[in-house]
Amino acid sequence: MGxxxxxGRERVFNTPLTEQGIVGFGIGMTAQGxxxxxEIQFADYIFxxxxxxxxxxxxxxxxxxxxxxxxxxxxxxxCMGVGHGALYHSQSVEQFFMPAAGLKVVIPRSPIQAKxxxxxxxxxxxxxxxxxxxVLYRSSVEHVPVDDYTLPLSSAEVxxxxxxxxxxxxxxxxxxxxxxxxxxxxxxxxxxxxVPKDAxxxxxxxxxxxxILPWDRETVAKSVAKTGRCxxxxxxxxxxxxxxxxxAHLQKSCFLNLEAPVARVGGLDTxxxxxxxxxxxxxxxxxxxxxxxxxxx
Numbered sequence: 001m002g003x004x005x006x007x008g009r010e011r012v013f014n015t016p017l018t019e020q021g022i023v024g025f026g027i028g029m030t031a032q033g034x035x036x037x038x039e040i041q042f043a044d045y046i047f048x049x050x051x052x053x054x055x056x057x058x059x060x061x062x063x064x065x066x067x068x069x070x071x072x073x074x075x076x077x078x079c080m081g082v083g084h085g086a087l088y089h090s091q092s093v094e095q096f097f098m099p100a101a102g103l104k105v106v107i108p109r110s111p112i113q114a115k116x117x118x119x120x121x122x123x124x125x126x127x128x129x130x131x132x133x134x135v136l137y138r139s140s141v142e143h144v145p146v147d148d149y150t151l152p153l154s155s156a157e158v159x160x161x162x163x164x165x166x167x168x169x170x171x172x173x174x175x176x177x178x179x180x181x182x183x184x185x186x187x188x189x190x191x192x193x194x195v196p197k198d199a200x201x202x203x204x205x206x207x208x209x210x211x212i213l214p215w216d217r218e219t220v221a222k223s224v225a226k227t228g229r230c231x232x233x234x235x236x237x238x239x240x241x242x243x244x245x246x247x248a249h250l251q252k253s254c255f256l257n258l259e260a261p262v263a264r265v266g267g268l269d270t271x272x273x274x275x276x277x278x279x280x281x282x283x284x285x286x287x288x289x290x291x292x293x294x295x296x297x
Contacts, residue, residue, distance in 0.1 A: 030070045038074070158205065160181070163203050166227045265290045
């Protein structure tokens with residue numbers, strides 16, 4: 001709020017509602033050495049700009065032999081489910097950009113993370129897609145430092161150390177992961193008999209990936225090599241989700257350390273529903289079930 005009044009309407013302005021034009025305009029500005037922050041109102045509508053992002057912004061430096069770049073471009077967009085967004089206002093889109101060399105994709109989990117990662121994205125010499133879980137706008141509360149600070153991109157954060165199983169996620173599902181860990185320790189009445197005592201005593205290592213592309217392979221692989229087990233959680237559908245790429249890498253790098261198959265918990269292979277959203281998204285029950293199945297494999 002107040003950006004246009006503080007910095008002037010030559011720097012802060014609304015554009016026509018055309019995603020391809022918004023991103024194309026941003027690429028043009030950054031190609032001339034400017035810094036541009038383009039906002040796509042919902043991540044679901046980023047696809048009209050997909051050509052500009054993947055074929056132009058991501059490849060600008062490469063195809064010009066380093067003479068030109070679009071590295072000053074940051075694209076912000078709200079993503080993930082919010083409880084009533086249905087099929088056109090609830091999607092996770094990070095997996096669509098996984099093969100696009102030249103891009104970075106970042107998803108924060110909280111206000112403090114959002115500020116530090118956003119400032120790092122704006123100052124990064126590569127174009128960055130910054131996806132903001134919209135449900136956290138009004139539900140995640142922190143005292144954010146007013147001073148300038150950044151957080152490193154492509155650096156996962158271990159939120160809780162553990163030795164028995166690695167639980168990996170990003171964005172809003174991290175909060176469901178915390179609930180699932182607590183539920184594993186003290187299962188609700190009615191499902192206690194389905195959770196073995198050994199599983200309840202397991203020490204879960206929880207990791208926030210933060211940057212989806214390029215992701216922190218070293219931190220994740222080091223954790224899985226230690227624990228021998230891994231569950232990956234994301235809101236996007238399981239099929240061809242970002243977790244598939246992560247699981248494939250872990251199968252290669254941690255094969256001799258794995259005690260169970262890498263498990264993935266995600267959305268169903270359907271459009272995001274108008275109703276029963278809590279059944280579509282990975283919730284604490286589904287995540288806890290994956291932890292139990294992986295721990296008892």
